[in-house]
Amino acid sequence: MIDAVCTYGGQRHTFSILKFQALPETEIEKSRQFLQCPECEGKAYYRKRSSDGKAACFGSRYHVAGCDEGHPSTQRDRETRHSVEVNKVISDADIISIDFMLSNSKKSVTEVQTVTATSSLISSSLPKIDNASRKHAGSNEQAKVKVLGLEKILNSLMRGSDLAESSTLIELDTGYKFKAKNLFVNFAEAEPSANAKEAKPKMYWGTISHLDKELDWLNPSDCTDVGIPISKYKSIILERFNVSEGRQLEGAGIILFGKCFWNSKKTRKIIELWNADRIFISVLED
């Protein structure tokens, strides 16, 4: 994207990247969470010049299919594939179990694992029949469980899969199930509780606009009233996703399990991470 539309202040201004990067830093900070793709209006990001000389640029993780600004890339192809795959999992499975470690390992995460949820007691008392017929076996009904990692879930949400609206049950920990549509929340739709104690954790997702200088806070592109403090887990997270400077996270996709609540002045929504494992960041690969 050579240009981006900025909607700051309720007006629409088209900026070329040269014009935008020449703005005073305070103007850039004010405007960067109000950027859109000029063609499809997908939420866009601004990446500043890198310390090793990569040029500043605009981009979007949300181009609609067919938008001319959304240049094909292996990353985009993979996201689209994951979206198709997750839609298939939704239609096939009764329960989707999230494996938080699946996307953390350095190994290939392309395999969807299928497991069968059953107690040994039930399975030993049942005749050997396949899962499809067992599903309709009345009181002995057995749920078909598919396991997904955070990477596929995030990619599919960014590419507009059915997951965000689905009633499919998502199992986070043994026995803790939520309907997908109640669990996955884009940052723009985050509803804060009065305080951290009252907040129920959910899976929040979206894209990162920018960080503060100390890399202690992630600021989403999707909205301007949410802040995600990461200082507690900063070194683990930056190392896992191979990030050495804030610019690398500008435009990154992110999903995390955490609690949303108001700051003490009720001016900003805080999303607090559950732990260092329940987060996945899709760093831009180009």
Ligand SMILES: [Zn+2]
């Ligand atoms: Zn676009």
